[in-house]
Amino acid sequence: MLSRTADNLFWLSRYVERAESLARILETTQRLAALPSAYGGKTNEWESAVETAGVAPAFFSKHEEANNETVVSYLVFDRDNPSSILNCFETARHNARSVRTALTMEMWEAINGAWLELRRTPDRKLAGEELTRFLGWVKEIGLRFDGSASRTMLRNDIYDFSRLGMLLERADNTARILDVKYHLLLPDEGEVGGGLDYYQWSAILRAVSAVTSYHWVYRQSLKPWLVADLLILNDQLPRSLAACYGQLVRHLDELARAYGRQGPAQRLARATRSGLENAEIKQIFQGGLHEFITSFICDNNRLGLAIHEQYLA
Amino acid sequence: MPAATFDEMTLPDGSVREAYGQLAEWLSTAPADLLDYRVKEAELLFRRIGITFAVYGDAQAQERLIPFDIIPRILTNPEWVTLKAGLEQRVKALNMYISDVYGKREILKAGIVPNELVFQNAAFRPEMAGKAPPHDLWVHIAGIDIVRVDAETFYVLEDNARTPSGVSYMLENREVMIRLFPELFSRHRVAPVERYADELLATLRSIAPRSSSSEPTIVLLTPGVYNSAYYEHSFLADKLGIELVEGRDLFVRDDVVYMRTTEGPKRVDVIYRRLDDEFLDPLVFRPDSALGVPGLVSAYHAGNVTLTNAIGTGVADDKAIYSYMPEIIRFYLGTEPLLKNVPTHRCREPEALKYVLDHLEELVVKEVHGSGGYGMLVGPHATKEQIELFRAKLNASPAGFIAQPTLALSTCPTYVDQGVAPRHVDLRPFVLTGTDEVRIVPGGLTRVAMKEGSLVVNSSQGGGTKDTWVLDT
Numbered sequence: 168m169l170s171r172t173a174d175n176l177f178w179l180s181r182y183v184e185r186a187e188s189l190a191r192i193l194e195t196t197q198r199l200a201a202l203p204s205a206y207g208g209k210t211n212e213w214e215s216a217v218e219t220a221g222v223a224p225a226f227f228s229k230h231e232e233a234n235n236e237t238v239v240s241y242l243v244f245d246r247d248n249p250s251s252i253l254n255c256f257e258t259a260r261h262n263a264r265s266v267r268t269a270l271t272m273e274m275w276e277a278i279n280g281a282w283l284e285l286r287r288t289p290d291r292k293l294a295g296e297e298l299t300r301f302l303g304w305v306k307e308i309g310l311r312f313d314g315s316a317s318r319t320m321l322r323n324d325i326y327d328f329s330r331l332g333m334l335l336e337r338a339d340n341t342a343r344i345l346d347v348k349y350h351l352l353l354p355d356e357g358e359v360g361g362g363l364d365y366y367q368w369s370a371i372l373r374a375v376s377a378v379t380s381y382h383w384v385y386r387q388s389l390k391p392w393l394v395a396d397l398l399i400l401n402d403q404l405p406r407s408l409a410a411c412y413g414q415l416v417r418h419l420d421e422l423a424r425a426y427g428r429q430g431p432a433q434r435l436a437r438a439t440r441s442g443l444e445n446a447e448i449k450q451i452f453q454g455g456l457h458e459f460i461t462s463f464i465c466d467n468n469r470l471g472l473a474i475h476e477q478y479l480a
Numbered sequence: 481m482p483a484a485t486f487d488e489m490t491l492p493d494g495s496v497r498e499a500y501g502q503l504a505e506w507l508s509t510a511p512a513d514l515l516d517y518r519v520k521e522a523e524l525l526f527r528r529i530g531i532t533f534a535v536y537g538d539a540q541a542q543e544r545l546i547p548f549d550i551i552p553r554i555l556t557n558p559e560w561v562t563l564k565a566g567l568e569q570r571v572k573a574l575n576m577y578i579s580d581v582y583g584k585r586e587i588l589k590a591g592i593v594p595n596e597l598v599f600q601n602a603a604f605r606p607e608m609a610g611k612a613p614p615h616d617l618w619v620h621i622a623g624i625d626i627v628r629v630d631a632e633t634f635y636v637l638e639d640n641a642r643t644p645s646g647v648s649y650m651l652e653n654r655e656v657m658i659r660l661f662p663e664l665f666s667r668h669r670v671a672p673v674e675r676y677a678d679e680l681l682a683t684l685r686s687i688a689p690r691s692s693s694s695e696p697t698i699v700l701l702t703p704g705v706y707n708s709a710y711y712e713h714s715f716l717a718d719k720l721g722i723e724l725v726e727g728r729d730l731f732v733r734d735d736v737v738y739m740r741t742t743e744g745p746k747r748v749d750v751i752y753r754r755l756d757d758e759f760l761d762p763l764v765f766r767p768d769s770a771l772g773v774p775g776l777v778s779a780y781h782a783g784n785v786t787l788t789n790a791i792g793t794g795v796a797d798d799k800a801i802y803s804y805m806p807e808i809i810r811f812y813l814g815t816e817p818l819l820k821n822v823p824t825h826r827c828r829e830p831e832a833l834k835y836v837l838d839h840l841e842e843l844v845v846k847e848v849h850g851s852g853g854y855g856m857l858v859g860p861h862a863t864k865e866q867i868e869l870f871r872a873k874l875n876a877s878p879a880g881f882i883a884q885p886t887l888a889l890s891t892c893p894t895y896v897d898q899g900v901a902p903r904h905v906d907l908r909p910f911v912l913t914g915t916d917e918v919r920i921v922p923g924g925l926t927r928v929a930m931k932e933g934s935l936v937v938n939s940s941q942g943g944g945t946k947d948t949w950v951l952d953t
Contacts, residue, residue, distance in 0.1 A: 168723075168741055168742050169723055169725060169729050169739060169740065169741055169742075170729070170740045170741060170742055171725075171726065171728070171729050171740070172723075173742045261705065264705050264710075264714075265704070265705050265714075267714040267715075267718065268714055268717050268718040268724055283527075324742060328742075422742075426742070426743045478742045479742075
């Protein structure tokens with residue numbers, strides 16, 4: 168297939184995934200920000216949303232304060248923010264249009280429908296119930312796109328490239344969610360402390376749709392290091408780093424088999440996966456969670472570059 | 481003023497022409513809200529599939545739907561047989577003419593076409609002089625615009641020998657009609673048009689360079705997503721099962737064209753290009769073109785790649801050459817043209833110019849190189865100011881214009897705000913010429929002027945389209 172087509176597919180899936188992640192981040196933020204201020208104290212949830220999205224410097228060069236209004240406006244509608252939900256869908260749709268022939272009708276309709284709908288949504292101040300409804304809608308688009316991809320696409324290189332984009336983005340997002348809250352994740356075997364902590368913890372799980380999963384996997388109350396274990400090392404959780412890398416390796420292997428050639432991308436992905444397979448959460452905490460995540464995000468970016476050089480350029 | 485308008489369904493005495501019998505009956509019994517409902521459904525289908533086109537200079541409507549009219553236009557089999565023979569003849573002559581103009585130039589030596597119409601034509605490509613494309617075939621895909629004035633008479637209005645567009649509408653219109661009006665299809669034997677993609681693929685395969693493998697790689701070259709016909713490009717690539725490439729996806733090495741793929745370079749044999757000559761190769765044509773492929777023309781001259789259509793075919797399809805088509809057909813084929821030309825005044829000739837200036841209120845004046853309905857004067861519908869503007873333009877550069885009598889284009893029943901009413905139509909059949917045979921799917925794209933009385937059917941000017949039925953007998 169054309170390198171440009173593969174590149175478009177890769178980024179198309181990345182942007183849809185990114186829009187969905189942003190919706191999840193905003194959803195949990197909205198929840199936390201709604202807590203009685205007795206729990207809240209000093210933390211500013213809206214500020215931490217901007218950090219998780221990885222756009223803090225650009226945000227603060229435009230807005231003085233992070234609050235519901237400024238953050239929603241920046242993360243959802245702002246055209247100057249290349250990763251705003253609006254721009255994600257805009258870019259995804261643009262890419263989809265240039266690779267129409269590689270998409271199934273269902274995938275095209277999911278993305279084109281979202282774009283048409285969003286264009287009808289005026290740039291307004293979303294808050295409260297309206298915001299909740301809107302974020303629910305964004306997540307549904309992600310589900311619809313992902314679902315139609317897995318239900319209707321041929322299992323060939325087109326499929327592999329679109330999955331690679333989604334998985335890289337997903338791993339990046341899970342890592343960032345953890346990183347922003349890492350100061351709460353003390354390597355303490357004890358129970359979660361006060362009410363605020365409890366809500367923060369469950370917010371992390373909620374951001375990756377894993378509240379129920381946590382209880383099924385560990386069958387005990389929320390413990391910080393178990394939350395980290397779930398999100399980093401447990402390959403049963405679809406958004407965990409381990410699960411993303413298991414899948415990344417699989418799709419890269421498919422490509423290598425189809426094209427008859429292994430390359431740097433395959434080697435890098437396997438190295439990261441074995442790192443995750445052999446790691447234990449205790450060690451990770453000993454070496455520093457923040458350091459671990461930072462180095463993971465670096466490796467993840469490096470894999471993105473390797474895929475680009477090997478296939479997409 | 482022109483004679484009475486011919487309506488393809490209803491005769492002046494109120495009786496219905498045979499081909500339209502079933503349709504007229506269906507229309508008279510269909511409840512009004514049913515039609516309304518189907519119109520909405522059709523719009524929804526088009527919007528969802530994403531068939532849109534961009535109008536240049538209209539930023540608001542970057543993606544707009546071409547109005548689709550749900551009432552089909554019907555041609556009988558005998559009508560089609562006549563048209564088809566005329567189309568084949570015309571495209572054959574076009575091919576021979578272009579080959580001659582870039583080759584021996586016999587038609588110029590014989591004094592039939594004036595030299596300056598060829599050599600001063602902006603679409604003439606000196607780079608092609610003395611060169612022949614693979615198989616000496618030039619126009620593989622032609623769109624010939626036809627209008628009708630009465631039960632027997634069809635005229636050719638225009639030849640499109642560069643990159644005619646609109647075929648995706650022909651195919652999608654049929655698809656939508658079958659989904660919306662199965663009951664109408666069960667009452668008629670409508671000749672299928674779905675074969676077009678197969679026919680086009682067979683044509684493209686047949687013209688692959690002789691040096692290519694038995695499984696030639698064919699691609700469609702598009703200027704990109706911002707082109708007004710991008711939808712059509714992606715639609716066709718999909719139907720044909722070929723890659724949709726942009727200039728940057730291709731490169732030339734040792735006079736061979738390759739595309740960049742995830743598995744490395746892959747040789748390309750046939751390029752169905754929807755890119756104008758000037759943009760094809762920055763080394764030969766416009767150096768600022770970022771849409772083309774450096775070295776492409778050299779690979780083309782080396783005979784390693786076929787371009788569809790060939791470079792330089794525009795020399796045959798401007799409106800000044802149009803007026804010579806009857807002579808061109810006689811010269812190469814030794815037969816009378818089967819399809820008529822609209823009588824055309826060439827303003828470059830002083831006597832014709834005088835006549836045109838004296839009769840501007842009655843005539844249609846067109847720019848020789850114009851297209852898309854831009855730069856055109858429809859005398860009977862024009863204001864005094866518009867007429868005076870054209871008078872000045874004509875005096876300034878007469879050779880840039882031709883004029884034709886205002887034809888009474890036929891009308892077809894069309895569903896508009898006021899209900900079912902007659903609207904003027906034309907027809908663009910698509911003629912495919914391969915090394916093996918000429919292929920024309922029955923029908924073509926019917927364009928309809930949605931405004932009452934309007935004669936301008938171009939989509940860029942608010943025209944719509946209809947499904948075109950050729951009835952099998």
